[in-house]
Amino acid sequence: xxxxxxxxxxxxxxxxxxxxxxxxxxxxxxxxxxxxxxxxxxxxxxxxxxxxxxxxxxxxxxxxxxxxxxxxxxxxxxxxxxxxxxxxxxxxxxxxxxxxxxxxxxxxxxxxxxxxxxxxxxxx
Amino acid sequence: xxxxxxxxxxxxxxxxxxxxxxxxxxxxxxxxxxxxxxxxxxxxxxxxxxxxxxxxxxxxxxxxxxxxxxxxxxxxxxxxxxxxxxxxxxxxxxxxxxxxxxxxxxxxxxxxxxxxxxxxxxxxxxxxxxxxxxxxxxxxxxxxxxxxxxxxxxxxxxxxxxxxxxxxxxxxxxxxxxxxxxxxxxxxxxxxxxxxxxxxxxxxxxxxxxxxxxxxxxxxxxxxxxxxxxxxxxxxxxxxxxxxxxxxxxxxxxx
Numbered sequence: 506x507x508x509x510x511x512x513x514x515x516x517x518x519x520x521x522x523x524x525x526x527x528x529x530x531x532x533x534x535x536x537x538x539x540x541x542x543x544x545x546x547x548x549x550x551x552x553x554x555x556x557x558x559x560x561x562x563x564x565x566x567x568x569x570x571x572x573x574x575x576x577x578x579x580x581x582x583x584x585x586x587x588x589x590x591x592x593x594x595x596x597x598x599x600x601x602x603x604x605x606x607x608x609x610x611x612x613x614x615x616x617x618x619x620x621x622x623x624x625x626x627x628x629x
Numbered sequence: 630x631x632x633x634x635x636x637x638x639x640x641x642x643x644x645x646x647x648x649x650x651x652x653x654x655x656x657x658x659x660x661x662x663x664x665x666x667x668x669x670x671x672x673x674x675x676x677x678x679x680x681x682x683x684x685x686x687x688x689x690x691x692x693x694x695x696x697x698x699x700x701x702x703x704x705x706x707x708x709x710x711x712x713x714x715x716x717x718x719x720x721x722x723x724x725x726x727x728x729x730x731x732x733x734x735x736x737x738x739x740x741x742x743x744x745x746x747x748x749x750x751x752x753x754x755x756x757x758x759x760x761x762x763x764x765x766x767x768x769x770x771x772x773x774x775x776x777x778x779x780x781x782x783x784x785x786x787x788x789x790x791x792x793x794x795x796x797x798x799x800x801x802x803x804x805x806x807x808x809x810x811x812x813x814x815x816x817x818x819x820x821x822x823x824x825x826x827x828x829x830x831x832x833x834x835x836x837x838x839x840x841x842x843x844x845x846x847x848x849x850x851x852x853x854x855x856x857x858x859x860x861x862x863x864x865x866x867x868x869x870x871x872x873x874x875x876x877x878x879x880x881x882x883x884x
Contacts, residue, residue, distance in 0.1 A: 560728035597804040597844035627880035
């Protein structure tokens with residue numbers, strides 16, 4: 506009986522692993538920034554072309570004019586760049602193997618600002 | 630000895646679950662509502678400030694149609710924030726996805742206002758990033774990739790997933806790009822589903838011949854047993870036939 510229970514547990518865990526192992530996480534927080542910064546990687550480069558959903562959330566006091574630029578190289582080798590002019594945005598990214606998603610900021614900092622880059626990688 | 634081996638296998642299989650346990654899901658349903666409602670919490674206040682990708686989906690049965698606006702409210706490091714979505718009396722469901730930041734120990738709420746027809750449904754779904762043990766981790770994902778394709782799939786539908794025996798909420802991510810070309814041939818994709826009121830829903834995106842990706846993220850509801858499908862086609866007739874090389878990736882999170 507105990508043996509059957511253990512075998513069942515293995516099967517259930519194997520199924521769960523299959524379902525959840527295909528999502529990975531991306532996270533890079535830039536907290537209490539007092540200056541803008543140049544292009545910075547937000548993740549480890551995947552070893553094969555990958556699909557990602559990346560979110561950017563820019564958090565700054567009223568009067569701040571900081572904007573972010575997110576960039577990556579797609580599977581065709583094309584450089585992609587998109588601005589985030591305040592607030593938030595999401596990006597459906599196709600990323601070429603051995604390259605990464607980067608973020609940079611420009612503008613005038615009022616006090617401090619926070620920039621959060623989060624996301625998920627989808628894997629077969 | 631066999632027991633020890635089985636136990637070791639069990640622990641090995643359990644390990645990857647821990648590796649992804651920091652993604653949590655938020656699910657709050659307001660089904661068959663006959664009245665508007667005031668600010669209602671959609672998740673437990675996080676114990677640490679956190680990042681989320683949230684979505685709102687509103688729908689109503691055909692017949693007497695209402696006009697409802699749902700507003701999600703949260704507090705980020707700068708103070709209160711909100712995002713609204715309006716369901717009009719045209720019979721079309723509405724969905725939106727957006728990232729939010731939630732300061733520790735603050736509430737995320739949703740409220741509705743407007744005029745109710747007969748009933749309406751509101752689904753709030755989200756993914757929380759990196760808050761261990763703050764919620765359940767039953768997220769599943771599905772994929773359909775057409776990589777380096779050189780033909781329209783029209784008139785054939787490609788299946789992405791089939792909903793189980795209950796109506797389900799999904800968040801769909803689409804990335805569609807053409808290998809840069811001078812042919813000026815614009816390829817489009819329809820993402821087709823059937824919602825719980827048996828209405829056929831289609832989201833359309835078209836790729837750019839200049840190689841800039843077309844990106845879409847949107848929530849959907851899929852009727853029990855119904856299929857989520859896609860079809861690519863030429864924007865300019867005929868819809869079928871050879872095309873510039875394109876990459877289409879569709880990823881779906883099931884809640």
